[in-house]
Amino acid sequence: MRIAALSINPDTLQRLTGFLATDDGSVQVTTWHGDAMQAPALVEQEHPDLLVVEAPQGLEAELQGLDRVAMRHPEVTLIVVCGHQSPEFLLAAMRLGIREVLAAPLTQQGIQQSIGRIRERISWASVPRQQGKVLALVPCKGGSGTTFITANLAHAIAAEGKRVCLIDLNLHFGEAALYLSETPAASSVADVARDTQRMDSALLESSLLRINPNLGVLAAPDAPDKALSVKPESVARLIGIAKSSYDFVLLDVSRTMDAVSVKALDSADGIYLVLQLTLPFLRDASRLLQVFRSLGYPDSQVHLIINRFEKGGELSLADVERTVGRDVFKTVPNSFAAVAASINRGRPIAELAPRDAVTRSLHEMACELTKTPAQTTGWLRGLFGGGSRPSDEARASLGDRS
Ligand SMILES: Nc1ncnc2c1ncn2[C@@H]1O[C@H](COP(=O)(O)OP(=O)(O)OP(=O)(O)O)[C@@H](O)[C@H]1O
Numbered sequence: 001m002r003i004a005a006l007s008i009n010p011d012t013l014q015r016l017t018g019f020l021a022t023d024d025g026s027v028q029v030t031t032w033h034g035d036a037m038q039a040p041a042l043v044e045q046e047h048p049d050l051l052v053v054e055a056p057q058g059l060e061a062e063l064q065g066l067d068r069v070a071m072r073h074p075e076v077t078l079i080v081v082c083g084h085q086s087p088e089f090l091l092a093a094m095r096l097g098i099r100e101v102l103a104a105p106l107t108q109q110g111i112q113q114s115i116g117r118i119r120e121r122i123s124w125a126s127v128p129r130q131q132g133k134v135l136a137l138v139p140c141k142g143g144s145g146t147t148f149i150t151a152n153l154a155h156a157i158a159a160e161g162k163r164v165c166l167i168d169l170n171l172h173f174g175e176a177a178l179y180l181s182e183t184p185a186a187s188s189v190a191d192v193a194r195d196t197q198r199m200d201s202a203l204l205e206s207s208l209l210r211i212n213p214n215l216g217v218l219a220a221p222d223a224p225d226k227a228l229s230v231k232p233e234s235v236a237r238l239i240g241i242a243k244s245s246y247d248f249v250l251l252d253v254s255r256t257m258d259a260v261s262v263k264a265l266d267s268a269d270g271i272y273l274v275l276q277l278t279l280p281f282l283r284d285a286s287r288l289l290q291v292f293r294s295l296g297y298p299d300s301q302v303h304l305i306i307n308r309f310e311k312g313g314e315l316s317l318a319d320v321e322r323t324v325g326r327d328v329f330k331t332v333p334n335s336f337a338a339v340a341a342s343i344n345r346g347r348p349i350a351e352l353a354p355r356d357a358v359t360r361s362l363h364e365m366a367c368e369l370t371k372t373p374a375q376t377t378g379w380l381r382g383l384f385g386g387g388s389r390p391s392d393e394a395r396a397s398l399g400d401r402s
């Protein structure tokens with residue numbers, strides 16, 4: 001690996017050389033004294049795989065020159081080292097496609113871990129990949145539980161060892177990220193979608209709120225004016241990029257059938273309508289199914305998920321199938337306390353209530369979608385006590401109507 005370091009600070013260059021030295025010659029380090037403006041010349045001359053640049057004051061102006069490198073030499077991975085990392089600086093760095101921003105003063109562990117991550121990504125990216133599956137979840141009415149199910153299904157699929165990207169397309173009021181994490185997302189769909197030319201998997205990756213190594217969330221914008229700036233064609237491209245890097249892309253789609261939602265549904269391999277067992281939900285489900293037909297989505301692509309399902313209620317699953325004319329794909333049981341605790345604390349339900357019937361039903365759904373045998377793989381196995389038989393409640397949640 002060829003690494004070049006560029007800084008006006010001779011100490012930084014010396015530290016880096018010391019930190020990166022290897023006995024086996026697997027890493028070659030070149031140092032240049034100067035600022036980022038010299039980066040294009042350095043890259044032309046040294047052809048590094050990785051360029052480390054110091055921006056001592058964390059000012060956007062100190063990144064000048066790196067845009068030319070990013071445009072002309074996308075094969076070069078960029079790392080910036082700086083003392084003060086303001087949100088504006090991090091955003092500017094992200095837009096330039098800089099992979100990592102490291103805090104100064106550099107530590108040996110910090111730079112080595114960063115290079116380890118980059119190496120891992122490069123080798124992962126060089127493996128030819130199948131396109132991931134895009135699942136769009138759509139509420140029949142407000143408050144159906146779509147965001148809760150989308151967020152926790154994404155978490156359950158990730159627990160099966162799949163790489164999952166959740167994109168919150170409730171552009172005006174989306175809060176899917178907050179259902180899984182208390183940490184506010186640093187960037188959103190609007191930041192990634194701003195410039196279609198620059199949109200790529202590296203930008204998407206650096207914009208995700210990481211929930212765990214297998215699961216990242218691209219949050220909805222935090223202000224309505226930003227939501228308005230998101231174009232439908234940018235959303236289509238964003239989903240295309242996400243599915244080229246992830247096994248599963250889950251979309252939390254708004255029920256307003258605007259141009260952004262339609263683009264999202266056009267990109268989906270499966271559309272999952274979320275409803276509850278009351279007549280207003282059934283009426284809206286029928287209406288939405290008609291809309292989907294008129295949009296040309298084949299019936300086989302659209303599935304029903306009944307949320308807050310309780311056996312023995314006034315309406316049965318057979319009633320749904322008769323009224324809506326469609327089989328129910330899955331049911332998720334009603335479990336107010338566990339669901340409310342998960343949402344209020346911003347933690348996946350599987351972490352807070354691993355034995356809850358809702359957790360089990362989402363685990364079963366994830367297994368069916370990933371085609372892994374239920375409760376035989378993934379970390380949930382331990383939590384469930386080694387694959388015990390599902391409880392009656394859990395079987396009810398799977399639509400077992402015996
Ligand atoms: N299986 C469940 N059992 C009990 N309560 C649930 C369940 N699923 C969702 N809820 C409750 O329903 C409420 C609405 O859930 P959620 O925000 O996921 O719905 P939504 O369809 O995304 O709503 P919106 O239309 O606002 O986007 C939550 O506050 C949650 O407490």
Ligand SMILES: [Mg+2]
Pocket residue numbers: 146147148170
């Ligand atoms: Mg929602």
